Structures are given as C-alpha cells and as structure tokens.
Amino acid sequence: MMKKVMGFLLAITVFILIIPGVTALAKPDLTVKVSAGIDGKAKYEKGAPVSITIENTGTHFSGDLVIDVVESYQQGMGKAFPLEIGTGETKTISFFVNNLDGMSGMYGNQHFKSIYLYEGGWKKGKEIKYSGAKFPTATMYHDEKMIVTFTNNIDRLIALKSVDIGPVPNVLVINSEKIDVMNFPDDARGWDMVDYVVMDEYAFADLQSEKQLALLEWVKNGGIIIIGSSDNLENEVGVFAPYLPLKLTEQIDVVPTVLNEWADTTEFEETIRVYSSELNDGAFTLLEEEGHLLIADKKLGQGLIIQTAFSLGDEPMAKSSGMTAVWNKIFSVGENVVNSPFKKMYDPLNQLSYTVGTTNELFPSFKVSASLIFGIITLYIIIIIPILYFILKRKDKREYAWWIIPAIALLTSVAIFGYGAKDRIGRAQIQHTAILNVEPDGNVKGYFAESILSNKSGDYIFKAPHGTLLAASPQNTMFNTSGNLLHKRAMLENDAAGTALHFRNVGYWNVASVYGETNLKDVGEIVNDLIVKKGLLTGSITNDFPFELKDVAIWSGSDFIPLDNIGAGETVEIKEELKTALLSPRLPYQGMYTSAANDDLMKIRKNDALAFFSENMSASNKPVLVGYTDTQIVPVTLENVNTSLSSLTLIVQPIKSDLILQGKINADETMLEMYMAVNEPGYGEYVIDNPIQETYTEGMEYTQSWRLPEELVAADIDWISMKLFNLDHQLYSSQILNILTGEFELIESDELALTENMSDYIAEEGIVTIQINFNSGKYSTGEVLPKLELVGEVSK
Numbered sequence: 001m002m003k004k005v006m007g008f009l010l011a012i013t014v015f016i017l018i019i020p021g022v023t024a025l026a027k028p029d030l031t032v033k034v035s036a037g038i039d040g041k042a043k044y045e046k047g048a049p050v051s052i053t054i055e056n057t058g059t060h061f062s063g064d065l066v067i068d069v070v071e072s073y074q075q076g077m078g079k080a081f082p083l084e085i086g087t088g089e090t091k092t093i094s095f096f097v098n099n100l101d102g103m104s105g106m107y108g109n110q111h112f113k114s115i116y117l118y119e120g121g122w123k124k125g126k127e128i129k130y131s132g133a134k135f136p137t138a139t140m141y142h143d144e145k146m147i148v149t150f151t152n153n154i155d156r157l158i159a160l161k162s163v164d165i166g167p168v169p170n171v172l173v174i175n176s177e178k179i180d181v182m183n184f185p186d187d188a189r190g191w192d193m194v195d196y197v198v199m200d201e202y203a204f205a206d207l208q209s210e211k212q213l214a215l216l217e218w219v220k221n222g223g224i225i226i227i228g229s230s231d232n233l234e235n236e237v238g239v240f241a242p243y244l245p246l247k248l249t250e251q252i253d254v255v256p257t258v259l260n261e262w263a264d265t266t267e268f269e270e271t272i273r274v275y276s277s278e279l280n281d282g283a284f285t286l287l288e289e290e291g292h293l294l295i296a297d298k299k300l301g302q303g304l305i306i307q308t309a310f311s312l313g314d315e316p317m318a319k320s321s322g323m324t325a326v327w328n329k330i331f332s333v334g335e336n337v338v339n340s341p342f343k344k345m346y347d348p349l350n351q352l353s354y355t356v357g358t359t360n361e362l363f364p365s366f367k368v369s370a371s372l373i374f375g376i377i378t379l380y381i382i383i384i385i386p387i388l389y390f391i392l393k394r395k396d397k398r399e400y401a402w403w404i405i406p407a408i409a410l411l412t413s414v415a416i417f418g419y420g421a422k423d424r425i426g427r428a429q430i431q432h433t434a435i436l437n438v439e440p441d442g443n444v445k446g447y448f449a450e451s452i453l454s455n456k457s458g459d460y461i462f463k464a465p466h467g468t469l470l471a472a473s474p475q476n477t478m479f480n481t482s483g484n485l486l487h488k489r490a491m492l493e494n495d496a497a498g499t500a501l502h503f504r505n506v507g508y509w510n511v512a513s514v515y516g517e518t519n520l521k522d523v524g525e526i527v528n529d530l531i532v533k534k535g536l537l538t539g540s541i542t543n544d545f546p547f548e549l550k551d552v553a554i555w556s557g558s559d560f561i562p563l564d565n566i567g568a569g570e571t572v573e574i575k576e577e578l579k580t581a582l583l584s585p586r587l588p589y590q591g592m593y594t595s596a597a598n599d600d601l602m603k604i605r606k607n608d609a610l611a612f613f614s615e616n617m618s619a620s621n622k623p624v625l626v627g628y629t630d631t632q633i634v635p636v637t638l639e640n641v642n643t644s645l646s647s648l649t650l651i652v653q654p655i656k657s658d659l660i661l662q663g664k665i666n667a668d669e670t671m672l673e674m675y676m677a678v679n680e681p682g683y684g685e686y687v688i689d690n691p692i693q694e695t696y697t698e699g700m701e702y703t704q705s706w707r708l709p710e711e712l713v714a715a716d717i718d719w720i721s722m723k724l725f726n727l728d729h730q731l732y733s734s735q736i737l738n739i740l741t742g743e744f745e746l747i748e749s750d751e752l753a754l755t756e757n758m759s760d761y762i763a764e765e766g767i768v769t770i771q772i773n774f775n776s777g778k779y780s781t782g783e784v785l786p787k788l789e790l791v792g793e794v795s796k
Contacts, residue, residue, distance in 0.1 A: 026059050030117060030130040032133050033133055034053075037049070037139070038146075039174045041172060045099055059087060063120050064118045066117070068485060075473050078486050079491075115134055115136075145172070146171075147196045149198045151176075151202055156313025160198070186214050196331065197226070199226070199240075200312045204237050219303035223303045225304075228311050228313065233248060248277045254289050277293045277296075279293070283296045360513065430645045433449050433609060434447070435448070437613070438653040438654070447516065451513040452638065455508075459502060461638070461640075463638075463639060465497065472513075516634070548629065549565065549566045550628045552566050552626070557586065582712075584709075586614070586624065589615075606650070609650040610626070610650065659715075664792070671709065672788060672790075674705070693781075697780075701772075701773055703771055705770075706767070707768075708790070718792055719790055720791055721754065722754045722758050722788070724752040724770070725787055727750045737769040738761060
C-alpha cells in the first residue's frame with residue numbers, strides 16, 4: 001500500500017515539474033522580415049512604403065504588431081496593426097510612413113528597436129520576443145532623381161540608364177518588376193520619393209484599383225508620368241485613360257528630323273512608326289513633324305502627363321544613340337513645368353510643428369482683473385482688521401485669530417485662483433488651426449494643427465475619418481526618440497471607420513498636439529467672376545461655403561485688398577483700382593512667425609497660417625482670395641471629453657479673372673514672379689523661400705529667374721525692350737541664358753539693355769534666367785540682386 005502511495009506522489013511531482021516546461025514550449029515563435037522604400041531605396045523628407053512579413057513556427061498568435069515611427073524631432077508615435085497568425089502561417093502587413101528619416105539615423109535615433117509584438121493587444125497585452133529585423137532599413141538619398149518604369153522588358157528603355165536630369169548627383173532607374181505587385185503603394189504618399197514614372201506598353205489596368213488610384217493621386221499632387229503609345233493604349237493605362245493628352249488613330253511612317261533640333265542631336269534620320277493623333281481637351285503640343293503630333297503634355301492637378309505618339313521602347317528609335325538626348329529633353333520639360341520654381345525642400349507636415357504648431361500650443365493665460373483683486377484685498381482688510389476684531393472681542397475668543405486669519409487668507413487665494421482658472425479646471429481646452437486650399441477639382445486640401453490643454457491626467461483619443469491623416473506630437477518628443485518608447489506616449493490605429501490617435505498618460509495641465517493633412521469633398525468654394533481692364537478690377541465674389549468668411553481679402557503682390565466679411569451664400573461687388581495692369585503674382589509673405597510676447601494670440605495664429613501657406617503650400621504664386629472662419633471644417637473629434645474649442649481656419653482659393661489688355665505693358669518687379677535657386681554641394685538645387693531676406697555667400701552658384709504672369713505669356717504682346725539693372729559686379733559676376741543656344745552669356749556692365757532679339761532670352765514659358773556667382777568673399781543680402789523690367793505693346 002505504501003509503495004502505491006509513494007508511486008502516486010512521485011507521478012504527481014513529475015507532472016507538476018513537466019507541465020511548466022511544456023507550457024513554456026507552447027508559444028508563438030515569430031520571425032520578422034522588413035522591406036522599406038521602393039527597391040530598398042528611399043529619400044529623406046519623403047514618404048515611403050514599408051512591408052513587414054511575419055512567419056510563425058510556434059502556436060497561434062493573436063495580438064498587435066506595433067511600429068514606432070519617428071516623423072521628425074517634434075513628431076513621433078506608434079502604429080498598431082491587428083495580427084492573427086496561426087501555426088505555420090506567414091502574413092505581410094504593408095503601410096506607408098511620411099518619411100524614413102528617423103529610422104535611418106536622423107533625429108538622434110541610431111537604429112534603436114522600433115518593431116514590437118504584443119500578444120493580447122497593445123493596450124493590455126504582453127510584449128513577446130521574436131527573431132529577425134528590429135527596425136526598417138533602406139538606402140537613403142537626398143536629391144537624386146528617381147525614375148520608376150512600368151515595362152515588361154527594361155531593355156526596351158535602356159537609354160534611361162544614361163540620362164542627365166539637371167544638377168543632381170545621380171539618377172536612379174527602378175523597374176517595377178523589382179517591386180512585388182502586392183507591395184505597390186495603395187496611397188499616393190507611398191510614391192512620394194519618385195520623381196518620374198515611365199509607362200511602356202504595360203498592363204497597368206490589371207493592378208488593383210486602389211493601387212492605380214494611388215499613382216493617379218500622386219500625379220495630381222505634382223508627379224510626372226511619361227506614357228508611350230501602343231495599339232491598346234487606353235485599355236492598358238487604366239485610370240489614366242481619361243487624362244491622356246493624345247487621341248490616337250492609325251499608324252503612319254515619319255522621319256522625325258525635328259527631334260534632332262529639339263533634343264540637340266543628329267541621330268534621327270530613319271523612319272519610325274508613329275500614331276496619327278489629335279490633341280485632347282487641355283493638352284498642349286510639345287513637338288510635331290510636318291503637322292504630325294509627336295509629343296504632347298497635359299496638366300493634371302499640380303502634376304503633368306507627357307505622352308509620345310510613338311512607342312518608347314520599339315526599335316529603331318529606342319536603341320538609337322540619340323534617344324538619351326530625347327529623354328533629357330522630355331525630363332527638362334517636366335522640370336520646367338512642375339518642379340521649378342516651386343520645389344519645396346521640406347515636408348509641410350513636419351514644418352507644421354515648428355511654425356503653426358508653436359503658436360497653436362499657446363493658450364490664453366488665466367487672468368483676474370486688477371479692479372477685482374483690489375476689491376477682494378480691500379474686503380479682506382475690512383474683514384480681518386475691524387470686523388473680525390470686534391466679533392472675537394465680543395465673544396471673548398480673540399485667541400481664535402491665529403487660525404481664522406490664515407484660513408481666510410487661504411480661502412481667498414483659492415477663490416481667486418478658482419475664478420481665474422475656471423475654464424482650465426472645468427474642461428479641457430482645444431485650439432484648432434487649419435490652412436486649406438480649394439483645388440481646381442473642387443476638393444479642399446490642406447494641413448491642420450490641433451492642440452489640447454488637459455484639465456486632468458489620463459488618456460485622450462482623437463478620431464478622424466479616412467482621407468484625414470493624423471500624426472502625433474506628444475509631450476517631450478524632441479530629442480527623445482530613444483529614451484522612451486514612442487508607442488508608450490502616442491498610438492495610432494486604423495479601422496473601417498477611420499483613424500484613432502491615442503495620447504497615453506497625458507499629465508495634468510499638459511499640452512499634446514495632433515498634426516495632419518486632409519482632403520475633403522463637397523465643402524464649398526469662393527466663386528469669383530472678375531475682370532481686369534486698364535488696371536481696374538471689377539466683378540463679384542460669392543461665398544458658396546455654408547458659413548461666414550471673415551476678413552476676406554485678395555492677396556496680390558505684397559498687398560491684401562480688403563473685402564470685409566462675406567456671409568454664407570452672400571455676393572459682394574468689387575471695384576478696385578490696381579497698382580499694375582493685372583493682379584500681380586503673390587510675393588512671399590513678409591509677416592514673420594511671431595512670438596508669445598504678443599497677447600493677441602488670434603492675430604498671431606492668423607499671421608502664422610498665412611506664412612505657412614506662403615512657404616509650404618504654394619503650387620504657384622498666382623493671386624488668391626483668403627478668408628477665415630471659426631467653423632471647424634477638418635473632421636477631427638476628441639472622444640468622451642468635455643472641451644472648450646477655439647477654431648481658426650484659413651481658406652485660400654486661386655483667383656480666376658478675365659484680363660483685357662490694351663496699349664503699353666510695363667512688367668517690372670511688382671508684376672514679375674522672381675525666384676532664386678542655389679546649387680549646394682551634397683544637396684543639389686533647391687529654391688530659396690524668401691530671396692530678399694536670404695544671405696548670399698562666396699562659392700555658391702545661384703540661379704535667378706523671373707517669370708511673366710500666365711496671362712501675359714498667353715497674350716499677343718510685342719516686347720520692345722528688356723532691361724537688367726541693379727547689377728553689382730564688384731560683388732558678383734552674372735550671366736544671362738540664351739534660350740536659342742542654351743549657353744549663358746557674360747554680362748560685363750552694371751546694366752544690360754536690349755531693344756531687339758528679346759525672344760533669344762525669354763523662354764516659351766515666359767522665363768528669363770541668369771546665373772550669379774558671388775566673388776566678394778563677404779555676405780550679401782537680397783537687396784543687391786539684379787532687377788528686370790520688360791516693356792511691350794499689346795498687338796491690335
């Protein structure tokens with residue numbers, strides 16, 4: 001009997017010892033692989049796709065994949081993705097990030113772990129270990145041009161390998177075959193790093209509609225796509241079919257000798273097959289041979305579609321040694337139309353933190369009026385000295401004064417504090433500032449900052465529908481990318497309803513900010529019907545928004561022509577004398593980002609909103625209508641919190657006006673659009689935001705250009721004189737670009753006056769360009785820059 005009992009106890013002991021080991025073995029065994037960018041390549045300050053593949057050789061895993069994303073010094077958060085993966089399964093999660101900078105060593109983040117797995121979810125689950133990649137990596141580039149080709153045979157486009165696109169250190173050509181079709185971005189921002197897309201007889205229409213629409217939206221946002229023609233083109237290009245510049249018919253044989261002059265080559269003497277074609281609405285001819293269209297383009301939003309009437313990859317043209325020159329010329333067209341002069345070096349969403357976001361986080365100080373404080377002190381003195389003394393003396397309780405006096409003082413202080421801070425104590429305060437632009441398609445797009453001043457510690461959840469991007473700037477983000485896990489402070493989740501951004505453990509009376517980008521439909525617009533004749537602006541403006549617009553003005557040149565407030569649905573008539581013959585291109589906004597020393601926070605917020613638009617959202621410098629509303633348009637909400645909202649939205653709409661020109665036209669600096677670009681070693685060429693306030697130094701090569709307003713370019717004007725003046729050759733040497741020769745010609749005097757052959761120096765787009773090299777060895781300001789004046793006569 002004893003042996004049986006001992007055996008039973010031994011069996012129980014062994015069972016107890018073995019079960020934990022079996023349980024420990026029964027767990028998910030996960031391996032993570034990561035691909036980032038396009039073909040492993042990405043650009044600083046540019047959006048990029050990321051794909052994370054998880055393989056499970058253990059038990060079933062149910063929980064969240066979390067990745068910490070460092071957007072900038074000021075912005076960072078975790079992104080959570082629900083993950084269910086069984087034994088032996090492999091799953092891939094794809095998404096995009098606004099940039100990979102913080103994951104590539106910038107912002108002090110030297111490749112710290114950024115990928116986490118939480119079994120049971122990130123809210124209450126447990127982090128588990130895994131093997132494999134701990135963070136995304138990609139080869140990072142600055143200003144290299146990136147071309148993605150859609151072709152079934154990259155050898156058909158072999159001439160692309162030797163193209164030269166402006167002053168950039170390198171050109172990267174990536175064939176889409178190197179990218180898994182499933183990893184094609186389904187959001188336009190995933191294509192952000194790409195400069196050009198080339199499509200050559202490729203079945204683009206076979207891709208998922210979301211992936212097609214992402215590339216279409218990329219073009220609308222400023223991308224350039226080059227499409228070669230084929231027999232089945234409209235069926236091949238999918239969503240791009242309605243926007244093609246050319247309508248093709250039958251094939252014909254053409255000797256494209258005009259290409260030799262156009263592309264500065266001598267290689268095209270053989271017959272090639274081209275499609276007889278005609279221009280679609282909104283398209284423009286770039287090149288034709290004896291009445292046969294060869295190349296055309298068409299603006300699409302802020303981007304461009306260039307189409308050739310011939311196949312880009314068919315021989316003999318594709319293998320001709322002159323094809324590289326043709327590509328160079330096509331890319332030059334794209335650079336002139338889209339990328340210059342408004343190339344922005346920085347991501348607007350990141351810039352939002354340092355500009356609008358700084359003042360948006362300034363909340364009004366709680367105050368108690370001086371008269372009220374004086375009254376309270378007077379009452380306090382009356383109560384403490386005579387009244388309290390007589391009451392205590394009558395009751396013979398004067399010894400109570402030692403605690404009654406400090407108690408009254410304490411209660412008085414608490415009452416004053418409670419009265420002054422009642423708004424901050426009773427509910428959280430939110431300040432919302434948005435800068436929205438009305439696009440040509442009627443959509444309203446732009447950026448916003450929303451800051452919360454908490455009235456209690458805890459978690460706060462902001463929500464937005466699809467089409468509105470959220471990014472977090474939690475407390476103490478700056479320079480703290482490795483000290484605390486970002487997802488412990490802010491977490492972003494996506495679901496069928498939209499996006500939820502969780503701020504975690506926000507302190508009492510602390511500030512946290514949401515930054516974002518939005519694209520809204522059917523909001524409204526400002527309808528304008530304006531005419532400019534002999535410098536007189538007349539017509540009407542109608543507010544088609546469902547809310548009042550305040551402080552409406554026309555921004556022309558450096559002036560704001562006030563129109564006062566315009567109610568919802570209201571129309572105002574305009575009659576205004578202009579300083580020039582037409583509404584001038586906008587000049588950079590000169591109101592600097594103001595400091596907190598100014599008590600008028602609303603004025604500061606308006607000022608910074610205008611400055612942000614001027615520096616970060618200007619697709620062109622055309623005159624615009626601006627107005628403000630205190631109605632919150634961006635659909636961002638704070639869940640389950642009683643709040644006090646201060647909302648400011650700047651709405652900007654480009655002006656469409658009819659121009660009637662007569663007589664002599666004098667185009668000077670008030671009418672010409674001037675921009676400066678600098679070719680900085682290691683960074684390539686970029687445009688200077690505010691040339692007049694810039695400091696210019698020795699050893700840098702600057703390009704100064706002036707562009708005529710589109711109305712004058714389209715008008716029939718005979719230019720009779722051109723004068724370059726304010727030149728200072730003691731400070732710099734200057735050269736002017738001859739359009740016909742493509743060469744820069746040295747300017748030897750302090751003034752250049754021309755009365756003939758002006759077309760040699762004015763490009764088809766109405767641009768005059770000079771190069772400046774400072775040789776003084778001293779710093780110089782924008783006041784020393786050359787100035788241009790053109791005089792012309794309107795043809796009768």
